[in-house]
Every structure is written in structure tokens, then in C-alpha cells.
Amino acid sequence: MRETTYLQLKKNLKKDASGFPITRFALLGDCATQHLACAIRGYAYELGENFEMFEADYDQIDAQLMDSESEFFGFRPDTVLIQMCTEKLYERFVRTQLSDRSTFAEREILAIRNCFERVNAGIKCDILFFLFLPLDDGVFGAYTYREKSSFAYQLMKLNMLLADASGEYGNVRLIDLEPIRAKLGADQFKDAKMYAIAKMPMSTSALVWAASRVVDAVRARKGRFHKCAVVDLDNTLWGGVIGDDGLEGIEIGELGQGHAFTDFQIWLKELKNRGIMLAVCSKNNEATAREPFEKHPEMVLRLDDFSAFAANWEDKASNILKIRDELNIGLDSIVFFDDNPFERNLVKTMLPEVEVVSLPEDPANYVDYVRMLNLFDTASYSEEDQVRTERYLAEKNRSRLNESIDNYDDYLKALEMKAVCAPFDAFHTPRIAQLTQRSNQFNVRTVRYTDAEIAEISQSDKYITRYFTLKDKFGDHGLIAVVILERRGEELFVAEWLMSCRVLKRGMEQFISDAIMKIARQEGFLRVIGEYIETPKNAMVKNLYTDMGFESIGDNRFLAVCETYKLHNTYIREESI
Amino acid sequence: MKTVDTLKKLQRVFREVFDDSSIKLTEKTTAKDVDGWDSLMHITLIAEVEDAFGVKFSMKEVTGMKNIGEMVQLIEKKAK
Known part of the structure; x- marks a missing residue:
């Protein structure tokens, strides 16, 4: 997620995106979608993408999808976002007879599946869909989830049914906006008067975040995603400086601020298990830098979790270039994590294609911060991902044989x-x-x-x-x-x-x-x-x-x-x- | 904040939102006088004005404002 504003994104629409790769993007919604369309196109421009946009009129999802001659099919999108908002879902719910409410989610999922199938019958196209944002209407209190006819129960169920459906259709991915709402706060995420006046379910500041998630999802599908996390060591993976504080003095696990760094390491380990390669880029003597991975009992990450290890006194940009060569990936597939603003700035300046993460000052906030950035979106996941690092390490043994x-x-x-x-x-x-x-x-x-x-x-x-x-x-x-x-x-x-x-x-x-x-x-x-x-x-x-x-x-x-x-x-x- | 200062700051917000540095606001300015000030832009504009002045308009105020003079008055009342 880049730091930007809705106005900035709006201004991007006037800029020339003709040199950028094109996505034919369609947006269908049961609420007002104009501002979202603007934010998505503008955010795409920020990332060097040219989104040609078809935006259906208000609440025209069925009209566009039921008619195989519709403008939507005529546009031949390669990606469609279908936005159905919880507010409209609730309207349908309250119109449902009490006796039918406990099967509300099953009927809704049929209608949504029908939409997916209409798209797939007409064109080859990726489908994105926002999960329904939670809404508890406060009618049942603590009784809500033992009562199947409550809205909150049905909504939770519907989201699970959506998750199952997205697994079944190979081309459907769901975008969850709830973490964004949690981050911004519900009042910032939605301006109630704007929904009442204009049926806008998100504020303009929330739209920037939503747009970033949408563009990330599209880019992942087009092969433009991150493959490698390059991390600094001192004050990034542990508290303190290994060269000064020594093995006993660095903060990891139970010592000092150690838990915050442990959580960050756990997050990186989860990335590695998901197929992201890890690499170290640190100003240290190599033997000193390796010591915690080899000997510290509370380290989560070990040497064999890393595909590359660059610890020396050269500048970090040069080391990242070496890591790139060693792993044979593009600079634009690298994310760089460093607590030091000087190093971040150097890498940003020298290697603008690398995604540089501005870690918060307080390590306590590292893990919450990086979780929110959606740095590692993907359009696929397979057993291959789980063994990627091991394969790279085997490859290194091969090159040693080659040298001999x-x-x-x-x-x-x-x-x-x-x-x-x-x-x-x-x-x-x-x-x-x-x-x-x-x-x-x-x-x-x-x-x-x-x-x-x-x-x-x-x-x-x-x-x-x-x-x-x-x-x-x-x-x-x-x-x-x-x-x-x-x-x-x-x-x-x-x-x-x-x-x-x-x-x-x-x-x-x-x-x-x-x-x-x-x-x-x-x-x-x-x-x-x-x-x-x-x-x-x-x-x-x-x-x-x-x-x-x-x-x-x-x-x-x-x-x-x-x-x-x-x-x-x-x-x-x-x-x- | 004096009315003239509020108006000046508001003018800056308008120029930014409409991406048009020639916009001049007076208390009598209405939506008709500004190119592109339709209902869609009104939403964007309200959000930006609220942000810039740290105020929140009510639903009734958003739909009821007749001219810039009214907007300025509301801002000044709320910013106090």
C-alpha cells in the first residue's frame, strides 16, 4: 500500500498511462461505484498500470450479467470486480419472512454463484469480489450466534460459503476489507451520511485502501508480485547490535523487547512457508551475523530458512544486486525491511524498483504494520511454494559441484x-x-x-x-x-x-x-x-x-x-x- | 478564523479538488459557477473540506448548502 490520497489518485486519471501494461477492468456494484472506479484507476497508475475501465450504471449487476449482449460482455474485460455491499444485503434480509431467514445465506450464495457462472459462460475473466463486511444489528445481543435466523449469523455463514465457492471456481478471489476498516476505524471507513445521500459504502480515505487491494490482486494475477523479502539484522530481526551486544545481549524471545522481534520473525517464517524467499542484507562480519542463527536458542529463523545471506561492509544497494543475481529474480520482486531510515533511503534512491518498507520506530508495531501492507499478494499457491527455499539451497550445492x-x-x-x-x-x-x-x-x-x-x-x-x-x-x-x-x-x-x-x-x-x-x-x-x-x-x-x-x-x-x-x-x- | 481567511483556505481546497487554479470563491458562489461541480464532485468536495478544516457536516447540511457563504458559516460555527 503506497501512501497517497484520494485526490492524488483522482489527479492521476489525467496523466498519460499509455506506456503501461493494460488491464481491461470492469466494475459492477449494487451501490455507488464511481469513486471506487476513480480510486482503482488512479492507484493502478501509481503502480505503473493502465486500467481501461468499464463501469456499469448503479445497481446493474444482474442486468449486465443476464444479457449476453450487454455492454459488460461487449467490453471483454480480463478482470471484473463485483461489489455487493452489506447494507443492501441487510435490506434483502429484513424483507425475508422470519421463517425463511435461517436459510438466507444459502439463497444468497446461489444468486452470487449464478453471477460467477454468467461471467464464466460469456468470457474468460478473473473475478474479484469483496467479502461482506460484518454487521451486527444489535437485535439479539449475546444470543446472536446461537440464533440461526439472526443477520450476523447468516452473514458469517455467507462469507464462509463465498470462501468455499472461490475455491471451487478457479478464477474467483475474495478481497477482505475488514482489516482496513479495523485499521481506519468504522467511522473513518464509512461516512454514514454519504451512504444515506449517495449510497457510498466507503469514505474516500477507505477507497484508497480498497483500491490498493484490488490493484494488488490484479497485479498478482499478471505475474507482478513480490518473491523475496530481504531483511536487515540488528534492530530488525533482533533488538540490539550483535557485534556490540554479543549473543547473550541481543533481544529476542524472553530478553527485553524480544517478543516483538520474535513475532516479526514468525511472520517472516510464515512467508517462507508460503513460498517467499528470505535473504539477509546486513552490515556485519559474516561470522558474527551468522552466530545468532546457529547458536541462539530463541531464534525462530535459522540459516536454512534463507536463500541468500549477504553480511559484509559493502553498501546495501550493491548487496541487494548480488542477492538478485544469486536468486535470479527481478529487482521489482524484492521487498526490503530495515529499521534504519538512512539505509532505506539509500536503497530507495539507488534501486527504485525495490519495495522499501518504512518499519515503524517502535519494534512493538513491526508485525501489525507489515501485516497491513499486503506486500505478498498472490493468485496461486501450490505445494511447490512450501519447498521453494529447500530447492534453492540444493541448487547451491550443485553450483559447488560445478566449481569443482x-x-x-x-x-x-x-x-x-x-x-x-x-x-x-x-x-x-x-x-x-x-x-x-x-x-x-x-x-x-x-x-x-x-x-x-x-x-x-x-x-x-x-x-x-x-x-x-x-x-x-x-x-x-x-x-x-x-x-x-x-x-x-x-x-x-x-x-x-x-x-x-x-x-x-x-x-x-x-x-x-x-x-x-x-x-x-x-x-x-x-x-x-x-x-x-x-x-x-x-x-x-x-x-x-x-x-x-x-x-x-x-x-x-x-x-x-x-x-x-x-x-x-x-x-x-x-x-x- | 476570520471569514476572509476561511474563504481563502476554502478556495485552496476547491482549486485542489477541481484541479483548477483559476477558481475564485466569493460568498455568493454556487455550484453553477464552478465547472464540474456536480453531485459526484460534491461528495469528493465535502470529504476534502471536512478533512481540511477538521469538521463534520450533517447529512442535512451536505444536501442543503446553497452557496459558499453558507459553507463558510457552517465551517466557522463548527470549528469553534
């Missing part, structure tokens, strides 16, 4: 690599969708897919799909590449080919290229066509097809003829599942 062997071929042989090449299946669907969302560099066309879209493609006769896994003697990389091939008469078109960068230069590119050509031969195609769509990040694969033996035919398109294509030598053995 002179000849690269000998190194590849020594890795004893084994790959699986298999059609998409239900089990791998979330991981495949996630890889399409995460991969920026080795990605020939950079099309992002949801779970639902991947499931659909894997069922379709039009496509041939393959995922690839790779393991070697140091560990399992898991699913590292995805190929989607489209049947086009005598030609097979490579609609998607992407690969995780961590398996580059192992012969996997050649292995996959050969696999594509073998499929084409088996299925009786004459030619395979590949295409490269340039993005700011995928220059790495500009020459991929020619390197693999394809011939350039102009317009960033490439051709290989099945009969004449030469298979490569690799050190990867194919395994069946």
Missing part, C-alpha cells in the same frame, strides 16, 4: 538428471497455472493462465499439453517447464513454452525442443511453428528457437520441419511417471 569440475559436460553427467514428460493432469494443474503466472524470463509468449483455464486446455482436443519435471542427485526440482501445443492443420503451433530459470543450461531446453518435435512426428504433423512475443523481461528466449535448430521465418516466428529436425544430445534420462 572443470569440464561442463562432465558436470552435467555427474548430476544424473532424470526428467518426466507427461500430459497435464488434475494433480499438476495448480502448479502449471502458477508457473505460467510466475515465469517472466524463460517464457516465449508470456500468456498467464488460471487453474480453470489450464484444466480446460488439458481437456480440449485442440491442444496437446506436456509438463516436465526434473530431478538430479541433489534433489527434486519438481515441475519446471510447461508446453502447450495447438493443432493447426498440418502445423503444430507452440502456444506456450516456459521454463523455470533455475534449470537453465542443463540441456533441458534441448530436451524439451526434442520432445516437442517427437510429439509432432508421432501425431503426423509436417511442421512445428514457434513464436516469440517480446516483453521487458524475456530477452533470454529471443533466440531460443534458432538455438534449438528452428529457422526464422520473420515476425518473430520460427519453423522446424519434422523430417529434417535434428535431435540433440543431452545428459537427461527420460523417466515414466
